[in-house]
Amino acid sequence: MAVVKLQNLIKVYGSALAVKGVNLDIPEGAFTVFVGPSGCGKTTTLRMIAGLESISHGDLLMDGERVNDLPSRERGVAMVFQSYALYPHKTVRQNLEFSLKLEKLPQAEIDRRIDEAVSVLELQPYLDRKPAALSGGQRQRVAMGRAIVRQPKVFLFDEPLSNLDAKLRNQMRVEIKQLQRRLGVTTVYVTHDQVEAMTMADLIVVMRDGRIEQTGSPIDVFERPANEFVAGFIGTPQMNFIDGSISDDGKAVLPSAGIELQLPEGRFDLPALRQRAVRLGFRPEDIVPDGHGIPIENGQNITAPVTFSEMLGNETLLFGRLGENDFVSRMQRPRLVERDETLNFRIDLDRIHLFDQETGESLRLPRS
């Protein structure tokens, strides 16, 4: 177990900056997930922690010790690669014991560790097979086994589930999470799938364009996005945004939608926001068609035509229009909706987000 500290990490490829100053404390024993759009530098950051990529600038500390120049084999980290990267010419058992043999551990200890990993990962029937004779999920398990037997201080995962089909992915997601809980090993997990991020993480790190946009627990990042980017990135379908301004009496005036919303006290510093140009955001589950889902107490009714609907079985996504703006609404316990049918919706005013139109920063008051 270890505390990993990233201090102003920078990575330069040629003359391009891939990581632009990342500061982060990775808590001991926790499951930390890096999430962000493609090319934002998640893998690069992870590989710097792994020691597979040199650190251009900044410090990487593990247990308080600077490890920038330590080769990866001496960092006590183990990694599960996206491609699994198993050794094709070795059997499963040989794949698992490779690192232990290099460490020159006594055979009894090697056997003990392999037996343990094999029983946890249910690899017993495949020990003598070569990787080519395994299914994707089994290879995934071997890759994890190879990491486990080393008893590393830190586990690193780089999109380990992206090569699996949806069902297996859900299953492995749970397994990895449970395994990590059981072993209590500090884990850093990279994904661009925000469902994985939300479900597995103790700590989510949202990255964009080489920088960290927000760090927090899944519920934090979801409920209190620090800026418009995080608000839009976390949550599917994504948050609805409408431009407007704040009136003197604390209303959000949205001319392009033709509505005004009375903002609640306590969530924003309304007097300070008077006449500010803002971007108002609300999630699809916070604009509810009449009679579906839990009735909203502090809400405001609006009517809007539905141009398109997507039936998912347990719910339906309604694509509506508010003036010039498109929005998405989540309909619980769905009924059939005709095309261009006009529905009554209710917006939950207690769950509205405001962002600065220029900077995209959240205008919500900090937690008191």
Place this chain on the structure above:
Amino acid sequence: MASSIDDLDLKALVAAERRNNRPNWPLAVLALVISAVWIVPFYYMATSIFKTTEEYSQNHPLSLPASWHPVIENAVTAWTNAKMASGLLNSMLYSTVGAGLAVFIAALAAYGLTRFDFRGRNLWFMLIFSGTVFPLQMYLIPLFFTYQGLNLLNTHAGMLIFYTAICIPFPVLVLRNFMNGLSREMDEAARMDGAHELTVFLKIILPNCWGPMTATFLLQFTWIWNDLLFSTVLANKTDVRSIMNALQTFQGSYASTGPNVVMTATIIASLPSLILFFLLRRHFMEGMRISTV
């Protein structure tokens, strides 16, 4: 509509299909003639070795031999006259060690070219590869004088150095392409597993390269085995000359051996590379297949 499949004239369909698959006789005859012409030299060789010298000179060259046993006498004559034993041993040494070393060094080079990010690595590769671009004969004269100066003429070491060096570039090309296809994450995993660079190379990369290494080894082995030009110029003494060089004793003004003996000697000389090909054929065929997991 539903019963349309029952209404079909199945017999007509079968006949039409058969017409499509009917052999094209003129083409087949042409192919047969070409093959026959192609095979004649082999037939000539295969029959000549079973003839005595008189039998060979009195009958038509393509006639069938009277019996099989003259082959033994032919072989003995060939073996002793050309001192084939020492030629075979020398060629074995040059081909095995030369090709083996060349492929191993090429593998090292390919590893460096695909695994280390250093400046100008494409330049290095082009430099190595340029060795295969020029006609080899170009090296002959400078090599002769250099070897003369270094006292390497007519030595085993001199031949091994030359053969090894000349056989490196082609395997580098093949192995570099092959190793490029091997997942880099695999050796990164090994490095994280605690392996040093040499361990990664020997335990992870090499075992996955047996196919192309065998294939290039075989090709280079045969090239060295069959080389006549360089072995004639650089090593002409009996105790260092190669088998192909040894065969030359049958030629020239004092040679009195009949073609039947020469053919027998030739066949003996080509047996080792044939056997090697046969033994390693599976690896050779798989040579270019990449498997990564």
